[in-house]
Amino acid sequence: MTNIQAAPQRPLLDAVRVSKHYGSNEVLKEVSLQVAAGEVVCIIGPSGAGKSTFLRCINRLEVPDAGEVWVDGQAMGFEERDGKLHELTERKLSKQRASTGMVFQHFNLFPHLTVLGNVMEGPVRVQKRASKVVETEARAVLERVGLGDKIDSYPSQLSGGQRQRVAIARAVAMKPLFLLFDEPTSALDPELVGEVLTVMAGLAADGMTMLVVTHEMGFAREVADRVVFMADGGIVEQGTVDEVLVNPREARTKRFLERVLA
Amino acid sequence: MSTPSAREYVRDSVRELLPQVRLRHWGRWVIAAVILVILGALAYGASQGDISWRDIPYYVISPIILQGLVNTIILAVAAQVSAVILGVIIALMRISENPVAKWFAAAYTWLFRGLPVLLQILLWYNLALIFPRLQLGIPFTDVVFVDLSTNAVMTTFVAAFLGLMLNESAYMAEIVRAGLNSVDRGQIEAAQSIGETPLQRMWRIVLPQAMRVIIPPTGNDFINMLKGTAMASVIGYVELIRAANNIASFNLQVMETLIAAAFWYMVIVSVASVGQSYLERSFDRSDRARGGPTRRARRRLARDLVTPPLVRSHP
Numbered sequence: 124m125t126n127i128q129a130a131p132q133r134p135l136l137d138a139v140r141v142s143k144h145y146g147s148n149e150v151l152k153e154v155s156l157q158v159a160a161g162e163v164v165c166i167i168g169p170s171g172a173g174k175s176t177f178l179r180c181i182n183r184l185e186v187p188d189a190g191e192v193w194v195d196g197q198a199m200g201f202e203e204r205d206g207k208l209h210e211l212t213e214r215k216l217s218k219q220r221a222s223t224g225m226v227f228q229h230f231n232l233f234p235h236l237t238v239l240g241n242v243m244e245g246p247v248r249v250q251k252r253a254s255k256v257v258e259t260e261a262r263a264v265l266e267r268v269g270l271g272d273k274i275d276s277y278p279s280q281l282s283g284g285q286r287q288r289v290a291i292a293r294a295v296a297m298k299p300l301f302l303l304f305d306e307p308t309s310a311l312d313p314e315l316v317g318e319v320l321t322v323m324a325g326l327a328a329d330g331m332t333m334l335v336v337t338h339e340m341g342f343a344r345e346v347a348d349r350v351v352f353m354a355d356g357g358i359v360e361q362g363t364v365d366e367v368l369v370n371p372r373e374a375r376t377k378r379f380l381e382r383v384l385a
Numbered sequence: 386m387s388t389p390s391a392r393e394y395v396r397d398s399v400r401e402l403l404p405q406v407r408l409r410h411w412g413r414w415v416i417a418a419v420i421l422v423i424l425g426a427l428a429y430g431a432s433q434g435d436i437s438w439r440d441i442p443y444y445v446i447s448p449i450i451l452q453g454l455v456n457t458i459i460l461a462v463a464a465q466v467s468a469v470i471l472g473v474i475i476a477l478m479r480i481s482e483n484p485v486a487k488w489f490a491a492a493y494t495w496l497f498r499g500l501p502v503l504l505q506i507l508l509w510y511n512l513a514l515i516f517p518r519l520q521l522g523i524p525f526t527d528v529v530f531v532d533l534s535t536n537a538v539m540t541t542f543v544a545a546f547l548g549l550m551l552n553e554s555a556y557m558a559e560i561v562r563a564g565l566n567s568v569d570r571g572q573i574e575a576a577q578s579i580g581e582t583p584l585q586r587m588w589r590i591v592l593p594q595a596m597r598v599i600i601p602p603t604g605n606d607f608i609n610m611l612k613g614t615a616m617a618s619v620i621g622y623v624e625l626i627r628a629a630n631n632i633a634s635f636n637l638q639v640m641e642t643l644i645a646a647a648f649w650y651m652v653i654v655s656v657a658s659v660g661q662s663y664l665e666r667s668f669d670r671s672d673r674a675r676g677g678p679t680r681r682a683r684r685r686l687a688r689d690l691v692t693p694p695l696v697r698s699h700p
């Protein structure tokens with residue numbers, strides 16, 4: 124990395140040749156992706172393509188074998204010193220992660236905390252902000268995802284769609300630089316998908332930077348600035364909605380779209 | 386056959402119901418009677434025994450027995466509390482990524498769970514036979530920070546405490562490990578995703594959820610521990626049984642004093658049981674989760690984790 128590349132026009136998120144393997148299974152093969160601030164990028168692709176693994180390599184829930192992930196000019200998991208990247212301790216990495224947010228397929232809400240407790244956990248415990256201020260903000264965020272009346276409920280008392288909206292609120296409350304979504308609606312009953320997608324579209328409209336793995340082609344078409352098609356551990360093609368979803372160049376993309384849109 | 390008229394239906398629905406004769410459960414009456422007869426026979430037999438029932442209440446509140454009661458409780462609580470702390474440490478080593486720590490924890494559990502508690506107590510108590518002095522210093526030099534007579538350190542309390550505590554810590558390590566493993570991996574990932582440090586993840590997210598699995602078997606273990614302290618009597622620690630024997634050695638009222646001790650065991654075990662269900666309930670309140678393991682599943686897990694008392698607390 125030279126200093127010229129680290130200039131301000133560098134994208135908010137810059138994944139450079141990220142590789143990951145499990146045993147002999149090459150899950151990610153030198154995947155590179157850049158996401159600019161305010162951009163909404165949807166990743167589509169068949170199951171097993173490595174989409175989740177790629178997302179988890181970005182916030183380092185999974186440690187890549189090779190490659191770099193730059194977030195806002197910092198290499199995730201490393202400290203740049205005398206021309207080298209020195210690996211961070213788990214503690215310091217945690218601090219770095221606080222600037223990113225993630226929404227999981229299975230919500231992963233904390234069952235022993237109330238809805239408000241779930242949303243306040245990060246800002247209070249990690250960012251060490253005053254809980255009075257945080258509570259006001261958390262209430263506002265929950266209001267925005269339409270759960271202002273569920274503040275004192277426990278996750279088990281909510282529907283799947285409500286749980287996922289709490290999970291989104293939990294991530295948003297950290298005021299992250301960007302949000303990662305890993306199939307946020309795949310575990311939901313069909314009639315509950317809409318309410319979650321609506322919240323996500325609202326965030327996108329507010330200018331939140333988002334990287335969304337999804338099978339919801341309708342959402343991608345409506346909201347995405349860019350669509351990325353992944354297969355076999357690599358990016359097959361990427362471009363605008365028109366370029367990838369309407370007029371794909373690659374045969375693999377066509378076959379995949381025919382299958383999911385059928 | 387003629388169909389009944391509407392009038393007949395109406396009459397049918399307002400007529401008096403026929404009396405019903407309930408089934409008499411003669412078998413139950415017979416069994417109940419047999420049980421009562423047997424109990425009566427036993428009570429009569431007991432009353433014929435050469436035992437002085439009137440003396441028992443006196444022993445129950447005698448200062449010697451009460452001192453034994455206090456010593457029993459002190460030993461059990463000290464051993465259990467230390468075992469919980471040590472068990473957590475061993476469990477964390479067991480699930481850590483450090484192969485040496487993992488190996489050590491496994492070996493520790495294997496050793497201290499494998500040996501009978503009574504044997505462990507006897508080994509500690511007789512430590513002076515092989516190490517007359519306990520020294521802390523730098524090997525191969527003359528530097529010694531601490532130098533103590535083993536017999537002075539290894540009192541009956543210390544030997545019993547070590548034997549009970551180390552054995553229990555091995556069980557606690559397994560209980561805590563099962564508790565930690567019961568928490569979904571996604572919980573840790575969610576905590577990571579909001580930037581929590583490893584310590585915060587453990588303390589704020591994993592442990593509170595693991596407690597629901599950890600508490601029931603720990604309560605059972607404590608109840609076993611209360612009874613297990615009886616083994617300390619063998620080396621002369623004056624807990625309830627030793628206290629009872631001390632009185633009996635003067636006046637030969639062996640059964641009377643033992644029954645007084647039995648009374649106190651029943652009391653402390655009952656109190657501990659009530660405390661356990663109270664604790665369980667208070668940790669259940671935060672868990673209206675249909676997501677986590679259900680109360681029933683946790684009880685089952687708790688039951689599986691608790692080794693039958695026969696193996697545990699009898700010499």
Ligand SMILES: Nc1ncnc2c1ncn2[C@@H]1O[C@H](COP(=O)(O)OP(=O)(O)O)[C@@H](O)[C@H]1O
Nearest residue numbers: 145148150168169170171172173174175176177
């Ligand atoms: N923790 C893991 N251990 C071993 N193999 C894994 C692990 N996670 C994912 N994989 C494998 O990596 C491949 C890609 O998985 P994933 O990233 O989940 O794909 P996608 O999200 O596109 O469906 C799959 O073949 C999967 O079996």
Ligand SMILES: [Mg+2]
Nearest residue numbers: 174175176306
């Ligand atoms: Mg996936």
